[in-house]
Amino acid sequence: MVTLRGDPVYALTKAYALKSLLMPFSMLEELAYSRDLADFVERLRASPYGTFLAQLQKPYRASEVEKAFWRGLVSTHYSFVTTALRPGLLEALFMRYIYFNIKTVLKAKAMGKTVDEIMKTVDLYPETLLKVRDQTLRAAAAKDLSEALKELAKTPLAATASAAVSAWSATGDFSAVEAVIDKLYVDGLLKAYRKLPRSERKLHRQFVAIDVDSYALAAALRSRLWGLTSPQVSSFLPTETIDIPLEMLVSLATSDDWRKVFEEIPKTSLLEKIEVVEDPSKMAAEIEERASLQKIRYAARSFYKTPFRQVNIQAFLVLKEAEVRNLSTIGKNIEEGVTDIAFIRSLLIPY
Secondary structure (H helix, E strand, C coil), X not given: CCCCCCCCCXXXXXXXXXXXXXXXXXXXXXXXXXXXXXXXXXXXXXXXXHHHHCCCCCCCCHHHHHHHHHHHHHHHHHHHHCCCCCCHHHHHHHHHHHHHHHHHHHHHHHCCCCHHHHHHHCCCHHHHHXXXXXXXXXXXXXXXXXXXXXXXXXXXXXXXXXXXXXXXXXXXXXXXXXXXXXXXXXXXXXXXXXXXXXXXXXXXXXXXXXXXXXXXXXHHHHHHHHCCCHHHHHCCCCCCCCCCCHHHHHHHHHCCCHHHHHHHCCCCCCCCCCCCCCCHHHHHHHHHHHHHHHHHHHHHHHHHHCCCCCHHHHHHHHHHHHHHHHHHHHHHHHHCCCCCHHHHHHHCCCC
């Protein structure tokens, strides 16, 4: 069998081919006119999501249809991991699906949900592809959040589980647990980024900076609510950042005059026009939302600003995720009986 692992042309050509299959807004609008979820699914039979939608049973539910869309994205992402010239960064990015599921399971445990309830909301398809289902299943089967974290301590996530236990004990705020897991993702992303050749790092820099710096800023702002010391705050921050000095982030988290510190942070495109408000958690959410939209805009430009470079694989995956989110939004509104197409259109992410 011929393997295409490491072929510098195949994966990139595939990214361009798949980008041409992304649905234009006119098609999304047509889908919004679907009579019901059955009609919606039927219209998508011939799309790249058809294989996953065909696995669903009637009557359809929007949550299950959404899982099919995400499986389409995860499957595509994994196919690039197995064929890209330098898959390290794509592998690090893929871990986001795993960590999202872990956070979902742990949050459900914090809310007292049963295993059956949890498994209805979590799709372990990414774990299946990486053959690591056990670590998430262990957490799901635990009786409560503390036990779930202990179960994770028996997996390769032991160090993170231990940090999460400390975060939960110190703050009682689940967002602190999420921050610990997000830090694991961000540190992995940074490690993979630093291993890229210098020419590739230059092209990927903006994507990585958006992810890393937005996480670091959000963690610093939210940690103000946790009453932590400077050393404790540092444990929530990544090992390094791209455009924002780490020492400024620690000051942002601990200073009495944190608004002044925020104003002194270098004004990257991520922070342009961000209004300083009283609630740091609200600012954190706004920064995360802006980061998501900024990454999509950057991905859309990438194909003509840096044509035929490996970075466009990542750019395509960003756009593919935006499509998945849009399709999921349409499906949810159809299930809820929303017929105002202008309203549905207003909820869609431009890409």
